[in-house]
Amino acid sequence: MQNVKLKYQNIFSLKNKESLKGYIFLIPLIIGLITFFIIPVTKSFLFSISDVTSGREGYQIALRGFAAYKEALTVHTSYRQTVTSAIIDVALTTPLVILFSFFMASVLNQGFVGKTFFRVVLFLPVILTVMNSYNNTLESLMMVSDYNSAVGATTSSFTQQISDWMISAGLSEDIAGTVTGLVDKIYDVINLSAIQILIMLVGMQSISPSLYEAAQVEGATAWEKFWKITFPIISPLVFTCIIYTIIDSFTANDNKVMSLMSTTAFTDLKFSLASAMGWLYFLLIAIFLIIVQRLFKNLIFSYDQ
Numbered sequence: 001m002q003n004v005k006l007k008y009q010n011i012f013s014l015k016n017k018e019s020l021k022g023y024i025f026l027i028p029l030i031i032g033l034i035t036f037f038i039i040p041v042t043k044s045f046l047f048s049i050s051d052v053t054s055g056r057e058g059y060q061i062a063l064r065g066f067a068a069y070k071e072a073l074t075v076h077t078s079y080r081q082t083v084t085s086a087i088i089d090v091a092l093t094t095p096l097v098i099l100f101s102f103f104m105a106s107v108l109n110q111g112f113v114g115k116t117f118f119r120v121v122l123f124l125p126v127i128l129t130v131m132n133s134y135n136n137t138l139e140s141l142m143m144v145s146d147y148n149s150a151v152g153a154t155t156s157s158f159t160q161q162i163s164d165w166m167i168s169a170g171l172s173e174d175i176a177g178t179v180t181g182l183v184d185k186i187y188d189v190i191n192l193s194a195i196q197i198l199i200m201l202v203g204m205q206s207i208s209p210s211l212y213e214a215a216q217v218e219g220a221t222a223w224e225k226f227w228k229i230t231f232p233i234i235s236p237l238v239f240t241c242i243i244y245t246i247i248d249s250f251t252a253n254d255n256k257v258m259s260l261m262s263t264t265a266f267t268d269l270k271f272s273l274a275s276a277m278g279w280l281y282f283l284l285i286a287i288f289l290i291i292v293q294r295l296f297k298n299l300i301f302s303y304d305q
Contacts, residue, residue, distance in 0.1 A: 105196075
């Protein structure tokens with residue numbers, strides 16, 4: 001009887017009660033993980049190795065192996081071209097976004113009049129992008145679409161003038177196209193940089209002023225302070241921004257690969273092929289991220305070093 005009483009007390013001990021609270025808080029996360037991630041991912045892989053046909057009673061699945069993967073890589077040539085274009089675009093855009101974000105975070109970290117206003121202005125592209133995603137259903141937000149259209153038209157006209165001037169100066173069309181392509185990305189870079197600017201700005205503001213004061217006493221220059229204090233401390237956040245930018249670029253709504261997979265699945269009703277494209281795209285992004293991690297591994301500062 002005494003042993004049963006002790007066991008009963010152990011079950012309702014403070015430690016077990018705290019553990020129970022933790023499990024209760026995890027229940028919504030587990031339900032969401034199973035419902036919105038594990039089940040869709042499992043079905044997606046099953047679709048990619050099957051023939052999927054739809055009827056009155058729903059869809060029917062017949063396993064056929066990896067034929068859809070072969071079709072995506074060898075038969076559907078536009079998929080390879082679109083993926084290659086997406087890789088090049090991410091490789092060009094990511095460095096521009098990170099450099100611009102780091103520069104703007106450094107500027108906003110300085111003390112000057114009106115810095116709060118400039119922070120709000122730099123975050124406006126994110127707000128406008130979210131609002132623009134609903135402009136098809138909310139007519140009151142059509143002005144956002146008009147704003148983006150006006151900016152796009154102005155940028156296009158400006159870059160065309162640059163291209164014409166470079167060609168008239170004797171440069172080849174390939175060089176002019178490359179330069180104007182980078183100019184065309186200015187709006188996109190600003191639009192994609194708001195989150196990264198905030199992350200880097202928070203990192204810079206978390207650096208203790210005593211570190212800079214000690215460096216000042218030792219006679220360190222501003223350049224030395226940057227490379228010995230600022231950059232090493234926020235390098236993990238810079239790496240986080242790099243990963244975020246890559247994933248955000250690869251999975252953006254206007255990404256051509258995402259549009260191609262959506263069209264293949266919901267317009268052409270080729271669910272098996274679209275699922276195979278998605279899994280190949282996922283593996284490509286994973287390999288891309290592993291390469292980036294290997295390249296930047298030695299540049300990330302750790303307090304254990």
